[in-house]
Amino acid sequence: MSEEHISFIGNAADIETCAVAWVRRRRFGSWNEKEQSDLEEWLAASLANRVAYWRMNAGYDRIGMLTALCRPASEQAPKRRPLRFATGALGIIAALFLALSAVFAFLPQSTKIYATPIGGHRTLVLADGSKVELDTDTVLRTKIAASGTRSIWLDKGAAYFQVKHDAARPFVVIVAGHRVTDLGTKFLIRNSNDRLEVALVEGRARVDESGQLQNRSVVLTPGDVAVATSRSMSVVRTTSKELASALSWRSGVLVFKHTALADAAAELNRYNDQKIVILDPSVGRLTIDGTFPVTGVSLFARSAQEVFELHVEKRGNEIAVSR
Numbered sequence: 016m017s018e019e020h021i022s023f024i025g026n027a028a029d030i031e032t033c034a035v036a037w038v039r040r041r042r043f044g045s046w047n048e049k050e051q052s053d054l055e056e057w058l059a060a061s062l063a064n065r066v067a068y069w070r071m072n073a074g075y076d077r078i079g080m081l082t083a084l085c086r087p088a089s090e091q092a093p094k095r096r097p098l099r100f101a102t103g104a105l106g107i108i109a110a111l112f113l114a115l116s117a118v119f120a121f122l123p124q125s126t127k128i129y130a131t132p133i134g135g136h137r138t139l140v141l142a143d144g145s146k147v148e149l150d151t152d153t154v155l156r157t158k159i160a161a162s163g164t165r166s167i168w169l170d171k172g173a174a175y176f177q178v179k180h181d182a183a184r185p186f187v188v189i190v191a192g193h194r195v196t197d198l199g200t201k202f203l204i205r206n207s208n209d210r211l212e213v214a215l216v217e218g219r220a221r222v223d224e225s226g227q228l229q230n231r232s233v234v235l236t237p238g239d240v241a242v243a244t245s246r247s248m249s250v251v252r253t254t255s256k257e258l259a260s261a262l263s264w265r266s267g268v269l270v271f272k273h274t275a276l277a278d279a280a281a282e283l284n285r286y287n288d289q290k291i292v293i294l295d296p297s298v299g300r301l302t303i304d305g306t307f308p309v310t311g312v313s314l315f316a317r318s319a320q321e322v323f324e325l326h327v328e329k330r331g332n333e334i335a336v337s338r
Contacts, residue, residue, distance in 0.1 A: 034067035144179035173205040
């Protein structure tokens, strides 16, 4: 599988055709609030829709830049004319976008988007030799500038970074209003529910906070975990075993040690379409120890039933757990 491939669930051809149509309507049509609302609804429907739209919108900008660069200097700018498209033009534009996406992937300065579906796991090897492992339901963008700077945006989910350090070419991850700068590092970043965690495994990394009230920076050493929200940032210490457990998803398992049942269920739910629902708060406070496959929703429910003598009931796409 090539590095430029985007992983998501759905019919890629249909989704990208729709994405082209949305870009065309927004750029060349008479855009109104109703169409904006429809677009936002389509984007919210799936991760695949959002990724395709970002690619097509960025692709149009690149085509415009290429056209300007290729025009002779002596050529006078033509008069502006209203743009009209024939019915068959949509397919031509879609084909053009898809063909040029492969070309622009190799330009010195380009943005690439990678995504995993629920339950997905993917390893990227970047052009500089750095490796990034994407966890379930994750969206990540990369941009390598002509100047040599390396910028990554973790828009959603979690990723483990093994960075090829180069002091002359900073490797920066932008996530949830923070910047994580590599100082020769292996680290895990998790971005979810207004909570950011940066766990350092090896080397050093600097986390910069940019807030309205204060700007803070901390340098992490192995075992440090920076925990940040929109209002605060703190650093806690953890053990190598706890770090290994936090990274166990790389091997397809989740390790729980004295973990509240509700927290363990929430973690499993991240990897599965079938969800565990804890109906009784007192049940959610029970603690569990064990190692489960990331797809082990049913196994987890049966274990909880046997260990705590709980009632487990399957309700459609949910497994309800109660006393």
